[in-house]
Amino acid sequence: MLTLGIESSCDETAAAVLEGESTLLSNIIWDQTRIHSHYGGVVPELAGRSHVERIHLVIQQALEQAGVRLSDIDLIATTQGPGLIGSLLVGLNTAKAIAYSHDLPLVGINHLEGHLLAIFLQEPVEFPFICLIVSGGHTDLIRADGFSRYRLLGRTRDDAAGECYDKVAKMLGLGYPGGPIIDKMARSGNKTAVRFPRSYLEKGSLDFSFSGLKTSVKNYIARHPDQEKADVSASFQEAVVEVLTQKALLACRMENVPRLVVSGGVAANSRLRESIFSESATNKIQAWFPKPLFCTDNAAMIACAGYYRYKHVPDAVNGSRNMDAKANLNF
Numbered sequence: 001m002l003t004l005g006i007e008s009s010c011d012e013t014a015a016a017v018l019e020g021e022s023t024l025l026s027n028i029i030w031d032q033t034r035i036h037s038h039y040g041g042v043v044p045e046l047a048g049r050s051h052v053e054r055i056h057l058v059i060q061q062a063l064e065q066a067g068v069r070l071s072d073i074d075l076i077a078t079t080q081g082p083g084l085i086g087s088l089l090v091g092l093n094t095a096k097a098i099a100y101s102h103d104l105p106l107v108g109i110n111h112l113e114g115h116l117l118a119i120f121l122q123e124p125v126e127f128p129f130i131c132l133i134v135s136g137g138h139t140d141l142i143r144a145d146g147f148s149r150y151r152l153l154g155r156t157r158d159d160a161a162g163e164c165y166d167k168v169a170k171m172l173g174l175g176y177p178g179g180p181i182i183d184k185m186a187r188s189g190n191k192t193a194v195r196f197p198r199s200y201l202e203k204g205s206l207d208f209s210f211s212g213l214k215t216s217v218k219n220y221i222a223r224h225p226d227q228e229k230a231d232v233s234a235s236f237q238e239a240v241v242e243v244l245t246q247k248a249l250l251a252c253r254m255e256n257v258p259r260l261v262v263s264g265g266v267a268a269n270s271r272l273r274e275s276i277f278s279e280s281a282t283n284k285i286q287a288w289f290p291k292p293l294f295c296t297d298n299a300a301m302i303a304c305a306g307y308y309r310y311k312h313v314p315d316a317v318n319g320s321r322n323m324d325a326k327a328n329l330n331f
């Protein structure tokens with residue numbers, strides 16, 4: 001079975017061809033960073049326009065690299081939401097057009113389910129497991145009891161972890177997107193140079209809050225303009241990583257589930273990977289991270305989630321040719 005996955009929820013135009021559940025035949029990602037970096041963040045209007053210009057080329061490349069044609073494809077999976085509405089519509093409408101013209105089944109995928117199942121491209125994880133999704137728009141703790149059987153345990157009450165990385169990088173004048181830059185810069189910094197606040201909220205809460213940390217970094221930079229950027233980066237990162245690690249382990253303990261999957265763009269972070277692997281080993285919890293290419297936005301994870309949805313949800317394709325894009329889709 002061949003699934004064509006399409007993703008255009010934010011600033012990556014992506015298409016992938018997946019054979020069966022995990023044999024990836026192609027994974028094409030057109031990254032718009034160059035367009036948005038000038039503005040220090042994603043400009044929705046420019047993102048939508050760029051998707052329109054690129055989407056057909058990206059799909060064509062995905063088919064070519066896989067050595068297949070549209071007539072060989074058995075299923076189309078496309079991101080339905082959440083994301084930027086103008087961006088989502090491009091991928092969704094392209095997917096609908098292909099489904100109509102080739103009379104193919106179509107499934108709409110929650111982008112977050114794509115992140116949650118990205119690990120299945122590498123290896124299947126036994127249910128139930130806890131998943132920490134950390135991306136530019138989301139910081140969610142989810143309990144997964146089976147395919148399409150998810151329960152939200154906690155989420156950020158303000159900024160997402162990735163958004164916080166991007167904002168702090170902007171304050172330090174490091175460029176966009178900030179996550180990978182701070183990750184690299186922090187390696188040469190002292191993570192105990194500044195003690196930034198860690199927000200744990202009420203005892204036992206699985207929610208997050210990063211806006212106080214962001215303000216604290218902003219005030220610190222204003223008061224100490226000469227402090228090494230590497231030290232500020234490493235100290236900021238330590239505050240984020242510590243809270244993410246402790247809350248993820250708390251979720252495993254509270255739910256009595258010894259399996260943890262970490263996914264989304266921030267899961268590409270080297271310090272977070274190190275911290276989660278080390279703490280989970282101490283607590284007898286098994287932890288998985290998709291490889292960095294599958295953590296940040298891609299269409300392989302959408303194809304993978306599409307395959308499982310098609311197999312496990314009986315009415316997954318019903319009405320999908322008339323579905324709408326949903327900017328605020330949640331679990």
Ligand code: KG4
Nearest residue numbers: 135136137162179180265266268269296297
């Ligand atoms: O999952 P993703 O590609 O897009 C969304 O669905 O939001 O996540 C993008 C976010 C950005 O905020 C980016 O700065 C962050 O992931 N990110 C990282 C790293 N790579 C990407 N954050 C920390 N360390 C990284 N290595």
Ligand code: ZN
Nearest residue numbers: 135265296297
């Ligand atoms: Zn994402």
